[in-house]
Amino acid sequence: MNMHTNSFAEVIQSAFSEPVWTIVGPSVGATVYMMAVTTVFTLLFGIVLGIVLVVTDRDGIRPLPIFNRVLGTVVNVLRSFPSMILIILLLPLSRIVIGKTYGANACILALVASCVPMLGRLVESSIHEIAKGKIEAAKSMGTPNLRIVTKVLLPEALPSLVRAFTIAVIAVIGTTALAGSFGAGGLGDVAVRYGYNRFKTDILIAAVIVLIALVQGIQMIGDAIAKGISRKRFLS
């Protein structure tokens, strides 16, 4: 059903009908799966990347200026690729690592590669916001660097980190939907195959509604957690 054959109201109505959801419903599972796995890996690598960027900075607790500049450049290069192109470029890598270039798992590699640099920068800026004095206080108590990271940098930046994670997860959702059209399956795939190629606007709308709900839900959860932490620390 689309707007050339039916009225807008009918299309909307159809977007909530059972036949549409028998098509869209199963793809939600695939999207949530890709999103969840990508999020786990993105958080893992993104946090590590962000910490390394801060710590090795010229003013960091373990300055390695040349390494820092090289790493920063790699991050910038990865970030300047549009996600779509990065996904295409990384398909051969998926073949080597996972053994095939289609399906959810094959795309997760590309998704992680496109989301980690962004989260790395977000984590970097969250940690940069910590007052330098707190780090000096920790140093003045003879705290080794690794424990400064675990006992000061991460806990002190936590509310800001949670907001960064929220942004990253939402970016993961968007990229996951995009990856759909490169054989990953999921909501993006359904939206493109039915909604775009076959002019089934009702299915497109249904897919978009699910995406909106996901984004909205995650933003609300992220905000609530960040606010909760700040309130517990009497910072707000």
Add this chain to the structure above:
Amino acid sequence: MGSEPFIAVRKLKKTFHTHEGALEVLKGIDLEIDRGDIYGIIGFSGAGKSTLLRCLNRLESPDSGTVTIGDVEITALDKTSLNGHRQKVGMIFQQFNLFDSRTVYRNVSFPLEVAGIPKARIRTRVEEILELVELTDKINCHPGQLSGGQKQRVGIARALANQPDVLLSDEATSALDPQTTFSILELLKDINRKLGLTIVLVTHELEVIKYACTKMAVIQDGVIIEKGDVRSVFLNPKSETSKQFIKINDEFLKDFVVEEGGGI
């Protein structure tokens, strides 16, 4: 006490390299501090007093010269021994620098955790030290719930938790109002008496020196221009800066605080 001072600073030099060029902040400082002294270092903004203090626990690394505390040459320590040494030198700051993610209890326990002290002993020690700074009732509060004076008391408790030999105070009262400043100074004097702790404090407020210190040094443009007993420097200031400090204090701000001097 032998002939050697407890803290000895010899020919200490430090230059910062900024975008505007090299800035020589310390131009060969010599300083002797005895055990149990409350030693005040005073100077105008940019005189190098904070840099000097931060060289004592090597938050700042001097370019040349030596710092010796007890029989340890701080300037010669490697990184691991430096951390061990820092655990025995407490420091408090103008901006308190408490950890917002931690309660008062866990702020004070921080240095003890770092030093690897068993949990049960940490609790006794933290309770003991919070009693000393009169904050027992705030033990489960977060820094966000405390006033400036209370925050600095937590800062002091944290700095003293691991029973250091020296306490460094970097403008610790400069963000506080006069009453609170005096109660914090009173606390420092009390600790000095009770624990025999050596205190080195840096300030731009002459009142702080007058009220709390036994000895003082005046620093200007990276050079110590006068040092000795507080009384003798006050009664008989030799240098122009010392005279200026005392004059400003008399003329404009009789009561408590010398503001940071613009244009002086």
